[in-house]
Amino acid sequence: MKKSLRTLHEHTALPGKNIWYEDWKQGLAKYDTVIIFDGIRGGDVVEYIHEHNPKARIIIYYVNKFRRSARNNPQNFKALPCELWSFDQGDCAREGMKHNVFCYDHVFLDARNKEAFEASRLSKVTAYDAFFIGVDKSRLDRLLALQQLLCQQNYTTKFILRKAARGSYANLSPQAKEILVDQDIVYSEIINYISQSKCIVELQDPGQSGLTLRAMEALFFRKKLLTDNPEIRNCEFYRQENIFIWGQDEERRLADFLHTPYQEVPAEVSLRYTWEAWLDRFFAGAM
Template identity: 55%
Template sequence: MEHAYQKHKILVLNGSRKRNAFVNVAEIYKPMSAIARCLQRLHEHLPICGEEIWYEDWKKEIENYDTVILFDGLRGPDIIKYIHRKNPQIRIVIYYVNKFSPNGRNHPRNFRHLPCELWSFDKNDCEEHGMKHSRFCYDDMFANEEILAAYEKGPDPQAEFYDAFFIGVDKNRLKKVIELKKMLEGYQYRTKIVLKKARQQSYKECSLEELEILTEQGVSYAEVVKMIWQTKVIIELEDTGQNGLTLRSLESLFFKKKLITDNSEIRSYAFYQPENIFILGLDKEERLKEFLQSAYQPVADEVVQEYTWERWLDRFYIELENVSTKSDLK
């Protein structure tokens, strides 16, 4: 199958790890010591040129690409100005795979006046800030050999198996997680809950039950993959104000696991099947027992393929090709 993106030479910065003959990847900035990082931040606030001294070696070949896709980890507009100055014909795309804070340096308003396109995985952000929408992919994760090995290994028959699994950062989700945990365990279902403490938040008045699921330690994604294999159902609890597919939704597709979610918008996606997805706040609790006991219903391969890395890349070009075709017909 020929893909639309294969007609182009693409550089991806600070995001996707996958690459091939048409796509190269790099970090925006060089690895830095703490002192160098302080100097870089000072440089950003001074009216002097030379910002490229902090950039990785991709800057030496930027003229060779016709598209650059930057993820939302960029610190400011300097990178956009630099790329456009070096290659005025290049297409510059900023893709938001995360929510952004109102005062964040990567807020879309800081780039709107520049020669770049703004895209996001989140439908609400697209509507509010005039960005284009494109869901992200999942199999980009497999560019990491350790993650790929954990995925290909599958379940460990010697390890503990549980009915429902949740992992995430406590972004005002602690109460909701505890309520769901109690509900599932009321049906005698075993849960695995890993909730990382949020920064600058006090947990002094937590109950013992809450403290049992809270942790200060991060978990590698390879370990998350192993945990997913050991569960029947993945739990997804969205951030407040978010409207887009999260990693948990995509994991359920690629691992063929059922999903319990509070994302009511998931009904609008082609992979939605009530046999596989239980929506908190919409589905009646009486259905939960049947949902947990029944088997996962396969999703058509062509639907799953829409969430691959190659289809994600294609979407940046298919729209342009459609516009071009319509223009030719006039």
């Protein structure tokens, strides 16, 4: 009931939305900078923070693509006292936002994930040539096509695609049924799959150009990456031996790609994609 009332209130012009804010609203005056992720539903949060701390720097950071019809459309915040930043360079160019590549925080900020990460570094088990996990954002057909390509060359795959909330899944093929799931998988289990795989697969959302979590995992787990993102060639960690760009690289190179050793990336490069480096870039200029 409480959740329904909150949702109803969010979608009206009625004042007083701060009654739903949690403990973060306490002690706002002591902060110099407030960073809000793109799950924000409306400008009332920005207005509330500014009212209680007019000197605070307010940053809205987009870690996902947005829909024009969504309430977090950057255009809805342009007149408010806040800065707009995004992980996606294309969105930055189109919307006049500032760019800051996202970081890999899933291990370092969670004790259970960190434990699984450390265990994965000791594991020598390889069960899969290619591993993918993600949400079905127009990915099913592409994923099935990639699975067919890999299986034809006798590579083993572990593909997990969570159904979209409003997706239609009638008349599915046996292959589609095998990879589709209804529920999320805890990240510590995802780490186990990564540790048992030679290569991580990345399929981007249509129109996306920013680095995704999959690319970060490949970097920090020292795994190869099979991606459909051609822009990754411009990244400082790009190595032809480590990254195969599906749709651009010749398919006959897959064998060499999957069977040759991973080429180490200097530690100073990986460090630029940590939580601390991401935070520093807000104060020292975007990457």
